[in-house]
Amino acid sequence: MAIKRRYIFLNLPGALFLLYGFWLLAPLCMAAPAIGPVSPAGAMRGSEVEVLVSGTNFHEAQEIFFEDGIIQQKNIEAINDKQLKVTLVVPDDAPFGNHRFRVRTKKGLSTLRTFRVGPFPQVTEIETNTSNPKTKNNTPDTAQDIQVPETGGLTISGVVRQEDVDCYRVPLERGQRLSVAVDAVRLNYTPFDPYIDVINEAGFVIAASDDHPLMEQDAILAVNAPESGNYFVRIRESAYGGNAACSYLLHLGRFPTPSVALPPGGNPESEVLVKWLGDLAGEFESKIKIPKKFAQASSEISKLLSIHPERDGVTSAEAVPFRVTSLPVSRESDANDLPDVQSRVPAPAAIWGLLEKENDTDWIRIEAPKGSKWSVKGYGRRLGSPIDLTLNAYRDNEKHTRITGNDDSGGPDSLMNVTSPEEGSFLVRVSDHQKRGGDMFVWWIEVEPIVPLVKLSVPPSQTKSQNDLFPQVPRGNRAAVILNASRSNFSGELKLLSENLPKGISMECPNFRNGAPGSFVVFSAAEDAPLSAAMAEYSAVDAADQTKVLGGLEQGTEMIHGNPNRTPWRYSRSTEMPVAVVEEVPVSLELIQPAVPLVKNGKADLLVRVRKDEGFKGKVRLFFPFQPPGIGAASGVDVPADKSEVVYPINASDKAPLQEWDVVVSATVTFQGESAKGRPSIRISSQPVKITVAEPFVQVALDKGMTEQGQNTTFTGTVTVPTAFTGEAKAVLLGLPAKTTAEPLIFTSESKEIEFPVTVAADAPAGRHANIVCEVHVPQEGHQIIHRMAATEFRIDKPLPAKVSATPKPDPPKPTQQKKKVSRREQLRIQARSVSQNGPVKETEGAAQ
Template sequence: MRTFSHILGLLCFAAPAVVNAMVHHIEAVTPRAGQRGTTVEVVIDGAYLKDPREVLFFRPGIKCLEVKALPPLERKVSLHHGGYREDQVLCRFEIAPDCPLGLHPLKLRTATELTTLSTFAVTAYPVYHEQEQKQGANDAASAAEAIALGTSVHGRIDSVRLSDVDLYRISGKAGQHLSVEVDSVWLTERHYAESEFDLMVRLLDANGKELARNDDSALHLQDPIASMVLPKDGEYLVEIKQRVFKDGPRCYYLAHIGDHPRPLVAYPAGGKAGTSVQTALLGDPEGEVKQSVSLPAMAGDFSLYNKMPSPLPMRVSAYDNVLEDRAAEETHVKALPAALNGIIEAAGDSDAFTVSAKKGERWHVKVFARSLGTPLDPRISIQRVGAENAEVNADDATLEDRGLYAMSRAIQRKEMMDPAIVWEPKEDGEYAISITDMRGLGDPTSVYRIEVDAVLDEIDTFLQARVIDMVECPRLTGITVPQGGQWTVNVNLADGPGNTYKGELDLVAHGLPKGVRMIAPRMRAGQRQTPVQFVAEAGVKPQCALITLECKAVDGRPLVSRSQQSFPFLGHSGGRAWHSFVVDHYALAVMEPPPFAIEVAQPQIPLSQNGELTLAVKVVRQPGFKEDVEYQFDWVPNGVEGEPTITLPADKSEGTLRLSASTAAAPGTYQLAITASTVGGEYYLGTGRTRTSTKFFDLTIAQPYIALKSNPTAVRRGEKAQVVWDIEHKKPFEGEAEAVLLGLPKGVSVVNAPKFKPGDKQLIFEIAATNDALLGQYKELSCEITVSERGQQIRQRMGKGILRVDPAIAQTSSTSR
């Protein structure tokens, strides 16, 4: 249960989103798509895009041949959460003939920043740009725009007070396919609003009679897919419109209109790595098609294209397929691990596979159905043959079960409807793994795949900032390393399902540019976040790179370790992302030197539990740099708090930053860094700012010098008393220490300010109560102890005492008479 103070803390942390603009760098990429084998001019616009240098792509097949700044937009465009789109950058993308189809995530490096992520789509068809100049110009059949089959139409729905409809005319022959896929939600690069569009497609004859329609599809969710076989030679119409009207401009879409087949699922939906599998492609209006598919050598997700503009998702495993025996009630599985494949073909259908398992074995059971784009909403159960009750029942998965550690729980992903569990048989025997549709439905395309493999120890790395809606936050997750300097970022770890390794970990970086190195403190057992520092030598040229971070067990135990970062694109307000992109590499950029550096003096004394420590901070300014600088801690150990962000004025170069520790802070030595930035741009996400950090310094957390214990004390109004603390010495100190008594009520004060030295057994405060002292019992007495060591003062709070304030004797006697 969350406490009120915890909730209040979250609200306070969320406050900047209200009072400060939540601005991303890239707000639009135009056009949204290009055909492979071509070179396309693309305009990127948004905020803080001045001095562009290069474009970084996360997938192969695209190169940026040219990047240059354009004049700012003539009219700024107001953004949903504050700020404005005004900067423009012209890019020339060269798309290779064999470039992978689909979305390609990208970032732009400027002189000072690495932008937030956006995407660009690559198609197999030539791109036709809708010609509608005014809303309604192509809404009627007589005004439909003529296009050729084998075209990707880049259009948009502009619904301002009236619903927009786009019509396209094609010519076809009898027996020919007419297949249309409309990408809209999948295509969006919008972070907030203006993408709450749910489009539908209708296929019409020349007279406007409906022949086929689709609103939502199991394969593409809100984005529709429609396919038919043409009944005769002639002209046909493709209609694209909103399913539910929403007033608002700029709903972009990419409609792939062709004569290609459009199967919706493959069965079986995978096979053994490095082999060929015979599949049946299901769901096409012309019927089932057989195809041999060569599978890659690496296990994991796989995309089958087969002439379609978008692929059929498939899986590759390290073990053999088992296909359901449709003639038997149960399909026997010779041995685990295995991949179990079948179809829930009709309403009420249920499939079962019998396996042999032993007590003590640990199996990871993962269902793939909705994640493969099939309409099946699976539920599985595992039951020992002959037993009355199932050991396992599951219908949905957690983010961790599906390995989506970097994602917000508000993100909507179809694979979250597929269960995934760790199964540990309770005894030796035969078990039945059963699967059905949890709604009782079924059809010939309700394909599933159940992968049962041994649980492996897995600890993955991910970058995620806990900000509103889990949007990308460059100030907390961007890896921008200044030439000759360093940048520090927090890396999170996530245990894979069933992971048993709980020991110390080392982080290893792969793919760093020459001259860039990573400093990563060894992670303690159970620690799941650490600051990691990237350092660039002075001579390293500014550049971009894709890197991964791998966890290694200190004791040498084999670990699976992957890298992950998630980027939500919100389809509607409130944080529920209709579309998101997950990458398996982190973007790193070496930046041009910032106009300042920040340094911190290595503390010579430890931070004590229940104590405070003040650090000396220095900003080294380059000639001509006369701006404010902000600095703070972005990571501190558990039980330690850093002072909130400090702003150092432009006319100053020295400041301080305090740390405080509670009793929960674990003694030990930790590596910390202070991060700093310019104050322009936007505070919340950090766009429009130049950043750097101090080098790592060692912070030692130690037990307090003493412990204090007291018995309850009473004082009467108008009298004096003593508060006596027994001293237990924990570690030595030199000289005398000062003490302050805290928690006294109004009207009670300390008469003396005692000091104590090593070896003293008691600390005695003499207190006096006025005639107006507040009566009652006060349970929050404590002491603040100040010890001087190596020229620095160390403050600690400790002890818990009780004081009772009683009435004066005279008042008591008068009352009794």
């Protein structure tokens, strides 16, 4: 089982820093080849460089496979299974920026890494010198001396370890310029957030930079020396973290540092005079020729050209984005601060402008036919501008009623869809979310018709990983890849077309049905296919009219994960997919075509034949990669070592569409013993077969059951036969509680009712028992079509206790009445009444007088 890239949190002063631990953990498991640290992480255009590539599972490495084919490998030497020494040749016309590469072995391709091409010659940080590991450059006193060229620049390849602060001493004359830029997180290896500053000999900071709109989490600055003397450029992790994975390319020199182009876009094959904004020495101009095609796949997806402007013959270290579009391009009108703007722009169009001051807003009137639908897409941050772009659309009438608006649906920029109202035009209001403005607040919007669009992508088999994003096909075998299709304004059937497959590879892909999230592609390799890799192109076309190309592959590969919760920080995007031919594996699959349909609310067992070569030691686990809508399957089935045939259970819900589907069964083959050396787990596939989802042949509606413990009962079911069948069907009662049994029943197509006698033991569990299901096996041509009916309930009560004659209860004793206490006054009254009724009272002897 592969171990994913993971991070270890360390307690550091003032912050929790994320430590990248993949390279240390990967050797614990047998996984695909994985690339770790690369030193150096880049090279100068037009140079030849020796690179040390570290990682895991480099057994029998064949080449460094650059996906764009621009950088060439001159030599490769395997130091061991974890390190490769490679000589690379970077052509004079190689595009600046990242170039995607993998290590290709006889048994597979590695995970993806990037190698960065820059404009300057390189030197190495002294701390990375393995011959003298005690050498440090952590303080101004031990700073590494750097002699910056009078024109151009120099690149330092280094590493920031834990709590490391790398220092470089640069002598400058008064007023002399020093430009500093760093490539760190954009090397696509680890969540390294760099911080750079420049200090003088007294230790005072004269310039500093952390993040920049042009550089994402990387940094850039430029400063003129206030006095002659030595200055120190320092680089560290922003929270004083760091580790062996925190590589950087630090550019020092006199190069320009613009960040925004004006205009920020243009048309292919046109020549544009561009004003470059943001440089320390002020704006400057140069002409650029926009190419017809993009040199790199990432630019093809974003339609952003990366341009390194030149000033006085010196090339900038960092690229400025420039939007390329085939739409007509126009500039905002001069007086457009209010909605009564006079100029009109017919859609479709691209418009650009500038928010020149605080609280500035720009209004554009777009002419579009009534009822037409348009996508209004904004660009700001993606062009290096500091603007937080906000778009709002309004009716073009006296009230200027708001139609819609957006802040950041297009990533950092805005995107909204507008239906043109009855005026045949609408207004677009451009503003900054924080009401800012200035010379750098450039914006660009594109108004395009909403058209059918399809984007294809491969989902990783494990989230937040690069697992199984492309096929690795063993000779004489097959491999399957899932393709998701993201659709916009298209609900028809899609067909997949491909080009540039490796020699000896063929492809089979069922059409993408409406309602399904995607489909699968099965790649087959001939037995004599050469071990190689190629970048295949894919396009999605309308199956009804294959001349209509609706889209293609736009694959985003997660490169870096960071806080919070391993969120993807960086993606690398491509319009092509690598396809590799690898060595044979001693296992293959054959999926047997089902002879009967799968009915709604039914199930079926797919028969899979597993061929294993003699002497094979390892594990084979089957899985069902593509599940059509409404069809479910077991998560996996292990193949016993002594078995060559297994069944894979699948089922259909009551909402499964009634149609035919192509399916495959795949397997993960894990090697054990001596054969596991340098052999990662690999996925293979069966050939596709078709399954048909049909209506049930029979329906059985079970009544609820009720009885007492120890009392037998019957379950009665009403039989409905929508499709007549021949022969006898078998009904089985499933889900009965413990200590209750029911024998299977036989019935025919003419039956109207069935009764299951149920035996109930005296100690059967009492209570309500749900999910009592009737399963019916309907015969057809020697096979069984399995139906599962709606669940019912079985209630078992405890018997009532026997009645016993009760002894009559005695009458309760009457409560004694307490005499009322008579007061002295009342006693005298009683005596008085007695005297008046009976005559005078005779004196008693001895009575008081």
